[in-house]
Amino acid sequence: MxxxxxxxxxxxxxxxxxxxxxxxxxxxxxxxxxxxxxxxxxxxxxxxxxxxxxxxxxxxxxxxxxxxxxxxxxxxxxxxxxxxxxxxxxxxxxxxxxxxxxxxxxxxxxxxLDMFPIECVVRGYLVGSGWLEYQESGTVCGVPLPAGLASGDRLPEPIYTPAFKAELGDHDENITFERTVELVGEATATALRDLSLSIFGAASEIAEERGVILADTKFEFGADRVTGEITLADEVLTSDSSRYWDRHTYDGGNRTDSFDKQIVRNWLLDNWNKEGTPPTLPTEVVEQTAGRYRELLERLTS
Structure with missing residues (x-):
């Protein structure tokens, strides 16, 4: 290794x-x-x-x-x-x-950059915490969705569900678009939303051409300190900030096999009660996770 x-x-x-x-x-x-x-x-x-x-x-x-x-x-x-x-x-x-x-x-x-305190989350598929909320209320982060959707379904169109970036050690807080207007002003809030949806659309097309589905992601932006231009920052569209699926696997009915650290999460759920210090990850889980990161990079860039 x-x-x-x-x-x-x-x-x-x-x-x-x-x-x-x-x-x-x-x-x-x-x-x-x-x-x-x-x-x-x-x-x-x-x-x-x-x-x-x-x-x-x-x-x-x-x-x-x-x-x-x-x-x-x-x-x-x-x-x-x-x-x-x-x-x-x-x-x-x-x-x-x-x-x-x-x-x-x-x-x-x-x-x-002068970073905006907003995580610009875009969801194209109903999965994760969004699926849990949808089952209870028919919404995702307060955004109403059509009835009758199943876990992993593609949404009629991508939705923008921003979050407030918490201090280190705290949880990010899902917020409404109206709250982002209060935080950064209407013009900037609108630009962040529109840029996020536009980037997600462009990236989804590129991924689809390579047999990969971009299910959801988050972006971070800041203002250029000289020009004021809104600028994409941090990491972008990685396995740590995004959920990707293999198109063939998805079409075959498997909507949980993602190119990220889900292997790690699954192992922890089976072997840890979330109290105290987490157990050491076994070698096979580490190697499988590294393999998923590497496979996504090769699929997208080759």
Whole structure:
């Protein structure tokens, strides 16, 4: 099995200072920058860490960071919207250190944005928490849907169900479109919704051409600090932020076999009561999960 990549310390990345770590990604700013606001660039390093049910698990998934980074870069190149990627080649800003070779395959050099506190979720199929809500009320995040739908059914049209991004350790909160207007203003809220639905539509067509269904996903956006342009940020359309299905498998009646860490979730549900420290993941679960991440990348990009 490939070794899980360690989280680099600031001293391991010449010219960069560790700024923040989330569950999966680590952020670094150039030495001398005091905050994201004055950083000429940010280095986003995707780790091999894996989380489920709000817990970090052991061990990580080998090559996960590199696989998800490659997929994000591939999508950024194909989506018709401004994104936060910066060039790390010749002619780059001299105030920005070079990307260290040790993390080059799992990092993105990006511009710092004024991030909107909205997770822009788009759902094209009735699944997950949406299916549970639909059975109770006929809605998904308060959006009314036609009667008679079954689990995994394609929705008449994709729906936008935003969430408020919680502080680290808290749960994101599903909110209405009207609430997003209160948070960011009507023009920005409308632009975020329309951009999200447009990107989802374009990405769904690309995936379908490769025999893959994009069931749902989430996007994050920020405002360019110079121009104010709404810019796509964070990871995009990866196995961690999206639910993908194999078209052939779906048509055969299997609507649960997704290209993500569902294998991990299923094993935990069978072997853990969600109390205390989660058990160590067995080797076969780790290898199967890594295989699903790798298979999706190959299916989409080859």
């Amino acid at each position: 490939t070794t899980v990549a360690p989280t680099p310390a600031s001293g391991d990345l010449p010219g960069w200072r560790h700024f923040y770590s989330g569950k999966v990604r680590d952020l670094y700013v150039p030495v001398g920058a005091t905050d994201l606001g004055d950083a000429p660039a940010v280095l986003v390093v995707a780790s091999d860490r894996v989380s489920a049910f709000d817990h970090l698990l052991e061990p990580g998934i080998p090559d996960k960071g590199a696989l998800l980074t490659r997929l994000s870069r591939w999508w950024f190149e194909r989506l018709p919207v401004a994104n936060h990627l910066l060039s790390s080649g010749s002619g780059a800003d001299p105030a920005v250190p070079a990307v260290p070779a040790s993390v080059a395959d799992r990092s993105m050099l990006v511009k710092s």
